[in-house]
Amino acid sequence: MLSPLAPTPTMTQQEVESYRDRFAAGLSQTVPGRKEIVVAQARGCTLKTADGRLYLDMTSGIAVANVGHCHPRVVEAITEQAKRYSHVNVYGRFAIPEQVEIVERITSVAGPGLTTAYLTSSGAESNEGALKLARKFTGRPKFVAFQRSYHGRTFGALSVSWREEWRQPFEPLLPEVEFVPYDDLDAAAAAIDHRTAAVIVEPIQGEGGIRIPSDDFLPGLRSLCDAAGALLVIDEVQGGFGRSGKWFAHQHWDVRPDIITMAKAVGGGLPLGAIISTPEIFATFVDPPLSHLTTMGGNPVACAAGIAAFDVIASEGLLEHTERTGAYLRERLESIRAQYPDLVADVRGKGLWCAFELTVEAQPVANELQERGVLVGSVLNSAGTIRVTPPLVISPAEIDVFVGVLRGVLEAIASGAA
Ligand SMILES: Cc1ncc(COP(=O)(O)O)c(C=O)c1O
Structure with missing residues (x-):
């Protein structure tokens, strides 16, 4: 259920690697390490990489793309x-x-x-x-x-x-x-x-x-x-x-x-x-x-x-939509918490400004979600928190995609597979 994206020229793997190298060499960064994603396009709640991968964006560039990317x-x-x-x-x-x-x-x-x-x-x-x-x-x-x-x-x-x-x-x-x-x-x-x-x-x-x-x-x-x-x-x-x-x-x-x-x-x-x-x-x-x-x-x-x-x-009635889909998102996250009480300690938020609290380190979970096609973020001043702030135009079906992937990641952790 990812938003449709217009075709963009796909880079060769060599070109992708070159951008990653040149980014690391030329841009002053405050987080060490090479970047995983080279961005090609973003639309609605979907981000497309230069090598053609699609991600569901649950970050909005940290609460920026409220009306969705490229409205x-x-x-x-x-x-x-x-x-x-x-x-x-x-x-x-x-x-x-x-x-x-x-x-x-x-x-x-x-x-x-x-x-x-x-x-x-x-x-x-x-x-x-x-x-x-x-x-x-x-x-x-x-x-x-x-x-x-x-x-x-x-x-x-x-x-x-x-x-x-x-x-x-x-x-x-x-x-x-x-x-x-x-x-x-x-x-x-x-x-x-x-x-x-x-x-x-x-x-x-x-x-x-x-x-x-x-x-x-x-x-x-x-x-x-x-x-x-x-x-x-x-x-x-x-x-x-x-x-x-x-x-x-x-x-x-x-x-x-x-x-x-x-x-x-x-x-x-x-x-x-x-x-x-x-x-x-x-x-x-x-x-x-x-x-x-x-x-x-x-x-x-x-x-x-x-x-x-x-x-x-x-x-477009986005305030009402945000309240409704935010409540739906939290309801779905609560059901995940009920399923994995040892991993998810808390779910909170207003509208689509949401987070859930993990009992395990947040970054590896965020990384695994990314591996499976969903972008979420950690926050600066709270170690176990995963921030969920999708574009306000997100649909319930896209929320279901997110929740399904999250469930898969938590299941893998619970069963010792991740
Ligand atoms: C509450 C709050 N105030 C200020 C800032 C700083 O904004 P900027 O990064 O645009 O300087 C942020 C950034 O995350 C923020 O969350």
């Missing part, structure tokens, strides 16, 4: 925009209709008061801007972040990202960051004070293992921020743009952020991000003028792709 409306929007113009000015200098259109769309679903957005090119860049904005708006030095958090790898974003081994070699980072346990309001209350510029939080922790907080956590953080005069920054980089079955994952709870950051899926597969906030908070970037800048943020071709992706989600 025809996104491809057409990119093509048409590229024919008109791509980059023509530093962001904010000219009025670019595509920037207006994407900002109007994302702010229309962002909740009361959040009517303004600043466009970026990535999640880390969105979080950098949000931290600067919070610091300048409040005039305060301190940030509160959470254990297992991930907000990106640039200096500011890294400063509020939890894992010590990735922060420590780059110190000194931002000087006043306090990490508290996620989903622990007492700990948050002890940390948030009159020196706190902002609390930065993921509505569901992505790299932390798709961890869903208790119902009172985000509303409780809102109250604590209000009491201390701190801003609440909600990082929707991984969870936003429909992934959880709502436009933004925090909308599963009654909470109003001061700042939302987003990236990943908002560009429909191209580099685009956004910081969404109120006009009052953003006014601080105008005083003095040019307090924040980017050359490529809000690139018109990326905006055109984002507009098309937004319209696909809205007009």
